[in-house]
Every structure is written in C-alpha cells, then in structure tokens.
Amino acid sequence: MDINLCRIENLPRIADARGNLSFVEGPTLVPFDIQRVYYLYDVPGGADRGAHAHKALHQLMIALSGAFEVELDDGKRKKTIRLDRAYRGLYICPMIWRTLQNFSSGAVCLVLASERYDEADYIRDYDAFLELARRPGTCA
Numbered sequence: 355m356d357i358n359l360c361r362i363e364n365l366p367r368i369a370d371a372r373g374n375l376s377f378v379e380g381p382t383l384v385p386f387d388i389q390r391v392y393y394l395y396d397v398p399g400g401a402d403r404g405a406h407a408h409k410a411l412h413q414l415m416i417a418l419s420g421a422f423e424v425e426l427d428d429g430k431r432k433k434t435i436r437l438d439r440a441y442r443g444l445y446i447c448p449m450i451w452r453t454l455q456n457f458s459s460g461a462v463c464l465v466l467a468s469e470r471y472d473e474a475d476y477i478r479d480y481d482a483f484l485e486l487a488r489r490p491g492t493c494a
C-alpha cells in the first residue's frame with residue numbers, strides 16, 4: 355500500500371455559539387462501513403501507542419480532544435501527521451505501520467474501524483511487516 359492513500363478528511367463543522375458539532379457519515383467521508391469504534395484516553399506523557407500494521411483494516415482517526423502525532427510508514431516511506439482538531443480525520447488504509455506519539459495531556463484519540471477486533475489482522479513485528487509490504491498483492 356502507498357502512504358499517499360492515507361489522507362486527511364476535513365469533516366463537516368456546524369459552528370454554533372453554544373459549541374461546535376462535527377459528524378462522520380458514510381460513504382463519502384469514510385470509504386468503509388464502520389463496524390467498530392474505540393478510543394484512547396488517559397495516555398501518560400511520553401507513552402507511544404500503535405506500533406503495528408493491519409492486513410485488511412481501514413481506519414479513520416480523530417483527535418477528539420488535545421493533540422498527538424501519527425507516524426505512517428508503508429515500508430518505503432514515512433510521514434508524520436499531527437492531529438489537533440476535532441474536525442479532521444486521518445484515513446489510514448491497510449498495510450501501513452503506524453505509531454501514535456507525543457500525546458498532549460488530556461488527548462482523546464477516536465478511531466472508526468472497518469472491522470471488529472481481530473488479533474489475526476495485526477502485524478506486530480516490524481520485520482514481518484516489511485517483508486509483507488514488499489510482497490505485491492498480499493493484502494486487501
């Protein structure tokens with residue numbers, strides 16, 4: 355998979371003096387059916403999350419509160435994206451090694467996922483990821 359398939363989606367923002375509202379709706383804003391929602395919170399300073407890839411999972415990641423960085427790696431190139439707005443979603447396609455780091459205090463990372471939790475979909479060994487990533491047509 356090419357890192358350039360990962361992209362920032364600007365979500366709708368309904369500005370209101372009482373507070374802003376954003377939403378995520380398929381199929382245009384998320385290019386997959388949402389099967390699962392999970393969130394990271396109470397992340398201690400200096401902790402990293404992620405450090406794995408998925409064989410088939412598509413995700414949309416949003417900094418609902420606070421900020422953090424997502425390092426993306428397709429086996430050939432890396433890029434780091436800072437998420438710090440609740441109206442921005444980062445779409446991550448399958449076969450991208452991702453590491454979440456530099457969480458601000460109080461950061462909440464919301465993830466919309468295309469599949470239910472399945473440990474068999476994870477690649478947690480970086481060398482195994484590189485080998486699979488270099489093999490064309492291995493994954494969805």
Ligand code: TYD
Nearest residue numbers: 390391392394402403404405406470471472
């Ligand atoms: P993991 O995906 O490794 O966390 P992160 O990528 O955010 O660092 O998951 C951590 C643990 O939580 C692991 O034991 C699997 C479990 N888990 C679930 O049971 N369901 C889920 O939806 C997720 C994302 C994780």
